[in-house]
Amino acid sequence: MKRTPFIVRFLGATPKQGWIAIAIAAAITLVLLPALHLLVPAGNPFHVSAYVITLVGKIMCYAIVAVAMDLIWGYTGILSLGHGLFFALGGYAFGMYLMRQIGRDGSYKSDLPDFMVFLDWKELPWYWTGSDSFLWALFLVLTVPALVALIFGFFAFRSRIKGVYFSIITQALVFAAMLFFFRNETGFGGNNGFTDFKRILGYSITAPEMRVGLFALTAAMLLATLVLGRYLVTSKLGRVLAAIRDAESRVMFIGYNPLHYKLFIWTLSALLCGIAGALYVPQVGIINPGEMSPANSIEIAIWVAVGGRATLIGPVIGAFIVNLAKSFFTMAFPEYWLFFLGALFVGVTLWLPDGVVGLWRKLRAKRVGATS
Amino acid sequence: MSQPSILLLHEVTVSFDGFRALNELSLDIEEGELRCIIGPNGAGKTTMMDVITGKTRADRGKVMFDQNIDVRRMSEPEIAHLGIGRKFQKPTIFENLTVFENLELSMKTDKRARVSLFAWLDDDAHDKISDTLRLIRLDQEAERQAGLLSHGQKQWLEIGMLLMQDPKLLLLDEPVAGMTDDETARTGELFKSLAGKHSLVVVEHDMAFIEQLGGKVTVLHEGSVLAEGDLATVQNDQRVIEVYLGR
Numbered sequence: 001m002k003r004t005p006f007i008v009r010f011l012g013a014t015p016k017q018g019w020i021a022i023a024i025a026a027a028i029t030l031v032l033l034p035a036l037h038l039l040v041p042a043g044n045p046f047h048v049s050a051y052v053i054t055l056v057g058k059i060m061c062y063a064i065v066a067v068a069m070d071l072i073w074g075y076t077g078i079l080s081l082g083h084g085l086f087f088a089l090g091g092y093a094f095g096m097y098l099m100r101q102i103g104r105d106g107s108y109k110s111d112l113p114d115f116m117v118f119l120d121w122k123e124l125p126w127y128w129t130g131s132d133s134f135l136w137a138l139f140l141v142l143t144v145p146a147l148v149a150l151i152f153g154f155f156a157f158r159s160r161i162k163g164v165y166f167s168i169i170t171q172a173l174v175f176a177a178m179l180f181f182f183r184n185e186t187g188f189g190g191n192n193g194f195t196d197f198k199r200i201l202g203y204s205i206t207a208p209e210m211r212v213g214l215f216a217l218t219a220a221m222l223l224a225t226l227v228l229g230r231y232l233v234t235s236k237l238g239r240v241l242a243a244i245r246d247a248e249s250r251v252m253f254i255g256y257n258p259l260h261y262k263l264f265i266w267t268l269s270a271l272l273c274g275i276a277g278a279l280y281v282p283q284v285g286i287i288n289p290g291e292m293s294p295a296n297s298i299e300i301a302i303w304v305a306v307g308g309r310a311t312l313i314g315p316v317i318g319a320f321i322v323n324l325a326k327s328f329f330t331m332a333f334p335e336y337w338l339f340f341l342g343a344l345f346v347g348v349t350l351w352l353p354d355g356v357v358g359l360w361r362k363l364r365a366k367r368v369g370a371t372s
Numbered sequence: 373m374s375q376p377s378i379l380l381l382h383e384v385t386v387s388f389d390g391f392r393a394l395n396e397l398s399l400d401i402e403e404g405e406l407r408c409i410i411g412p413n414g415a416g417k418t419t420m421m422d423v424i425t426g427k428t429r430a431d432r433g434k435v436m437f438d439q440n441i442d443v444r445r446m447s448e449p450e451i452a453h454l455g456i457g458r459k460f461q462k463p464t465i466f467e468n469l470t471v472f473e474n475l476e477l478s479m480k481t482d483k484r485a486r487v488s489l490f491a492w493l494d495d496d497a498h499d500k501i502s503d504t505l506r507l508i509r510l511d512q513e514a515e516r517q518a519g520l521l522s523h524g525q526k527q528w529l530e531i532g533m534l535l536m537q538d539p540k541l542l543l544l545d546e547p548v549a550g551m552t553d554d555e556t557a558r559t560g561e562l563f564k565s566l567a568g569k570h571s572l573v574v575v576e577h578d579m580a581f582i583e584q585l586g587g588k589v590t591v592l593h594e595g596s597v598l599a600e601g602d603l604a605t606v607q608n609d610q611r612v613i614e615v616y617l618g619r
Contacts, residue, residue, distance in 0.1 A: 239476070246465075256483045261485045
């Protein structure tokens with residue numbers, strides 16, 4: 001019997017409708033929006049402003065995080081309340097490079113980043129070695145969050161820490177990391193973090209082309225994450241993950257070691273968050289320890305819950321709904337945003353346990369039932 | 373002539389906070405045997421299964437599988453790979469997967485994560501799953517979500533999952549609990565047909581079912597063996613009568 005090549009199986013995991021949706025999304029994000037931003041002059045009603053490009057780009061970064069979160073929470077049943085850490089680590093890893101690209105254009109006209117001059121440091125700390133290299137930055141983005149996740153996950157999963165205990169520990173982890181990054185001595189800009197970026201690979205970071213380039217890259221990454229996610233959840237590994245969620249002891253007694261499965265999906269999830277963080281920082285122009293605040297990590301779980309757990313498109317929808325609402329509220333009624341977020345979470349938990357996607361499926365099932 | 377031993381417990385002791393759940397328990401299961409284990413609540417039946425499958429560690433004593441494999445230091449998945457399958461008291465299946473997928477995951481194969489990531493089902497595997505589906509009478513329900521099955525069907529599915537592992541030894545904790553009489557009778561037939569090729573250890577309370585199985589019966593009491601023999605002998609043993617009726 002002939003073996004189906006892996007790439008065919010990988011791409012075949014996404015059904016035809018999925019590919020059509022991806023093609024449409026790609027056409028909009030890779031062609032239409034960039035063209036409307038770059039080619040249509042400002043003032044024309046069809047012009048897409050820099051604000052919109054940056055906002056959508058930022059939310060797409062969040063959407064990648066939400067899908068990564070769903071792989072570990074929705075599909076494997078492990079609720080992490082510390083995913084902001086991996087996002088921030090990816091952001092910081094790339095931020096170091098962005099700081100070095102400022103060169104002597106900072107306020108102090110020094111080779112060192114401004115915050116180091118301010119602290120009266122004479123040279124770069126050892127862990128900034130190589131931070132002027134773009135490739136080294138990419139390497140750090142791909143390895144640091146994943147490595148932290150691997151080490152933490154190994155000890156947590158080996159000790160069979162589960163459920164709410166795991167959630168609390170991840171929350172403590174992200175909080176501890178935030179306090180660590182707040183210190184000036186840590187060498188990552190303390191309170192203020194990194195900002196005032198000027199260039200990537202020598203090109204101006206504020207140029208419209210750069211903005212659109214980052215936007216398109218983020219969109220491509222999000223679509224790739226969805227295709228990868230689709231393969232994972234339809235693979236045998238995905239079914240073992242669902243089995244771990246349903247009955248972990250049974251999984252062990254039929255001969256699987258859940259440690260390896262959990263560690264794989266957990267580390268992959270952190271890796272995706274790290275990439276999202278690295279795409280996020282140059283688009284919003286800042287990274288500071290606030291990204292590691294416990295509330296931020298909880299918000300990630302809310303995106304997934306609102307959109308619909310254990311679906312791939314749900315987290316993307318959830319990230320867009322919550323963050324568009326956030327930008328609206330923080331402009332219109334800033335003081336009410338957190339009340340709204342809390343109410344949204346309570347409402348979804350009570351009435352929409354399967355999120356927006358679950359609601360849509362229910363309505364569709366009803367309509368099919370009514371016509372037949 | 374007696375067969376070689378598939379499972380040997382020698383003076384196994386397990387204590388929880390001073391309470392001896394197993395007290396120098398010794399047990400010898402022969403290859404191909406169908407053994408029933410009875411005993412009042414708290415006699416140590418489930419703890420014994422926990423020790424054999426690696427969930428609980430024995431404080432003292434020996435647990436030998438297939439004569440020369442010491443399982444005391446092995447993990448649950450490692451013990452499963454040796455060929456010991458276990459059915460829980462409460463049906464434990466993957467409720468959100470289909471019946472077919474439940475069997476697929478249970479199948480004896482390379483179960484490392486990096487293999488599962490690229491694994492796919494060949495025709496032989498499909499055939500094997502179909503055979504098991506027919507055997508446990510769930511071939512009509514293959515694509516149904518396992519959580520929607522009736523209680524008896526779930527018990528059968530779990531038995532089917534065990535069989536997919538092709539184990540040498542099956543440990544079955546109250547396999548007919550909650551089944552109708554008809555289902556119980558059919559389960560008895562199935563177990564009798566499996567004996568010989570596999571070794572079975574059945575923990576049960578249902579005396580009619582034990583009578584149907586007809587194998588040797590071991591009575592556990594306070595963590596050790598109280599009596600052993602065929603059902604009639606055991607039932608007439610004065611000490612057994614006291615334990616069951618005395619208090």
